[in-house]
Amino acid sequence: MDVAAVLRAPGGGLATIALSYHSRLAVHDLTIIAEDRTLHLSGGALRDHDGVLVDRGDGDRMEREGLARQDRDFVTAITRGRRPACTVDDVLPAMRVLDGLARSAP
Numbered sequence: 001m002d003v004a005a006v007l008r009a010p011g012g013g014l015a016t017i018a019l020s021y022h023s024r025l026a027v028h029d030l031t032i033i034a035e036d037r038t039l040h041l042s043g044g045a046l047r048d049h050d051g052v053l054v055d056r057g058d059g060d061r062m063e064r065e066g067l068a069r070q071d072r073d074f075v076t077a078i079t080r081g082r083r084p085a086c087t088v089d090d091v092l093p094a095m096r097v098l099d100g101l102a103r104s105a106p
Contacts, residue, residue: 002018002021003105005097029042
C-alpha cells in the first residue's frame with residue numbers, strides 16, 4: 001500500500017516520490033526542494049518554507065480540467081482516427097519502472 005522511489009535526472013538532480021493508500025484523506029501534496037529554496041504545494045496553494053504564500057491557484061479545478069482535456073483528446077482521437085496524445089507506448093516505460101519497484105519490495 002506504500003511505495004517510494006528515488007530518481008536521478010540526466011543532469012544529476014534527484015527526485016523522491018512517496019505514495020501511500022493508508023491515508024483516509026485525499027491528499028495531493030508536493031514538496032520541491034531546490035538548492036536555494038523549498039516550496040510546498042498543497043490544495044492549490046504554493047508556499048515557501050516559512051509558509052508565506054507564493055501563489056494561490058485552484059488545484060482541484062486544474063486537475064478536473066486536465067482530466068477533462070485528456071478525456072476529450074482520447075474521444076476525439078478515436079472519432080477522427082488519429083493517435084491520442086498519450087498512448088500505451090508512452091506509459092509502458094513508467095509502468096515497467098513501477099513494476100520493478102513493486103517486485104523488489106520485501
